[in-house]
Amino acid sequence: IxxxxxxxxxxxxxxxxxxxxxxxxxxxxxxxxxxxxxxxxxxxxxxxxxxxxxxxxxxxxxxxxxxxxxxxxxxxxxxxxxxxxxxxxxxxxxxxxxxxxxxxxxxxxxxxxxxxxxxxxxxxxxxxxxxxxxxxxxxxxxxxxxxxxxxxxxxxxxxxxxxxxxxxxxxxxxxxxxxxxxxxxxxxxxxxSDTIGRQVEVITPQKIIAGKATGITAEGALIVETAEGMQEVMAGRCIYK
Ligand code: BTN
Incomplete structure (x- = not known):
């Protein structure tokens, strides 16, 4: 390179x-x-x-x-x-x-x-x-x-x-x-990563996903443990709580 x-x-x-x-x-x-x-x-x-x-x-x-x-x-x-x-x-x-x-x-x-x-x-x-x-x-x-x-x-x-x-x-x-x-x-x-393990809010055009960031998928989606269960979010603005 x-x-x-x-x-x-x-x-x-x-x-x-x-x-x-x-x-x-x-x-x-x-x-x-x-x-x-x-x-x-x-x-x-x-x-x-x-x-x-x-x-x-x-x-x-x-x-x-x-x-x-x-x-x-x-x-x-x-x-x-x-x-x-x-x-x-x-x-x-x-x-x-x-x-x-x-x-x-x-x-x-x-x-x-x-x-x-x-x-x-x-x-x-x-x-x-x-x-x-x-x-x-x-x-x-x-x-x-x-x-x-x-x-x-x-x-x-x-x-x-x-x-x-x-x-x-x-x-x-x-x-x-x-x-x-x-x-x-x-x-x-x-x-x-500075994000995994933190309480986050991920803001997407459709919704806000709030919870604890627990991991990332092989495609780069953030895994968030929310009150409604695990959610994967591919893109969005991430705010630390
Ligand atoms: C971001 O929004 O965080 C991404 C910014 C990427 C900026 C770089 S600077 C070199 C390259 N040329 C551009 O016009 N953008 C990227």
């Missing part, structure tokens, strides 16, 4: 750029930019991408069924959390796919793909990390719930070294995914 790497000063969105390249690109191609003008988050949200952050997308061609694509998002969360820990901060994963430090979001992951029902052309894993970014540069409504690597100990991190370590970690996880399957990665995800 990263043998072929496209670096830009400014792009609209590295995910969009990677999607344009997707079919022709070698697996493992990385698109990285200093700044994004229209960085995208989940649910169509805007993703603030000022200079100093790490904004990158990786193109993968995993040969799995589209329904299993969320596994790659979980895999990426494991790789990011591990890399941040290597750099000395206590990162964990908040379901579904936020990497947090002290409960504050430091990284978001947006996986997109070109797929038919039974076949994936390619997957783009977009990773956004507030590296050397001041939280004050983020939109006001996000400041309280966000943090950055540089605000942990007040020093900028070496972004090149971080990206190198991250791509190495992603590649190791991806090879493991292909050779050993997903179960080991799921175990790691659970051990890095």
């Amino acid at each position: 990263g043998k072929e790497l496209h670096y830009f000063e400014t792009v609209d969105s590295t995910n969009d750029m990677a999607k344009k390249m997707g079919f022709k690109a070698e697996e493992g191609t990385v698109v990285i930019a200093e700044m994004q003008e229209s960085g995208r988050g989940r649910k169509g949200d805007r993703w603030a991408s000022p200079k100093g952050g790490i904004w990158l997308s990786v193109i993968l061609k995993p040969g799995i069924l589209p329904v299993h694509a969320p596994r790659l998002t979980l895999m990426a969360g494991v790789a990011v959390a591990r890399t941040i820990r290597q750099f000395g901060a206590d990162a964990s994963i908040k379901w579904p796919n936020d990497v947090v430090i002290d409960g504050k979001k430091v990284c978001g992951i947006l996986t997109e793909m070109d797929a038919e029902v039974d076949h994936i052309g390619f997957v783009v894993i977009g990773i956004g990390i507030n590296a050397n970014v001041s939280v004050d540069e983020l939109p006001e409504e996000l400041r309280e719930g966000s943090t950055s690597l540089s605000s942990i100990n007040g020093e900028n991190i070496n972004r090149a070294a971080f990206v190198q370590a991250l791509l190495r970690s992603l590649e190791a996880e991806y090879l493991r995914f292909k050779v050993e399957g997903f179960s080991k990665i799921l175990e790691d995800w659970i051990s890095l």
Whole structure:
């Protein structure tokens, strides 16, 4: 991963750029930019991408069924959390796919793909990390719930070294995914999780699911023990109670 790497000063969105390249690109191609003008988050949200952050997308061609694509998002969360820990901060994963430090979001992951029902052309894993970014540069409504690597100990991190370590970690996880399957990665995800064991409220467009988060399924659904029994929820906003 990263043998072929496209670096830009400014792009609209590295995910969009990677999607344009997707079919022709070698697996493992990385698109990285200093700044994004229209960085995208989940649910169509805007993703603030000022200079100093790490904004990158990786193109993968995993040969799995589209329904299993969320596994790659979980895999990426494991790789990011591990890399941040290597750099000395206590990162964990908040379901579904936020990497947090002290409960504050430091990284978001947006996986997109070109797929038919039974076949994936390619997957783009977009990773956004507030590296050397001041939280004050983020939109006001996000400041309280966000943090950055540089605000942990007040020093900028070496972004090149971080990206190198991250791509190495992603590649190791991806090879493991292909050779050993997903179960080991799921175990790691659970051990890095900040969510399992907590009282949560998961807000979905249809309903609110409240209870204790007890696990996660192989497809990435959160298992919540509610007053009405076990429920699995695939997507939603998770609030700790
Ligand atoms: C989220 O909502 O938590 C996901 C945020 C994903 C942001 C990254 S930054 C690199 C890539 N390009 C984008 O436009 N988005 C992703």
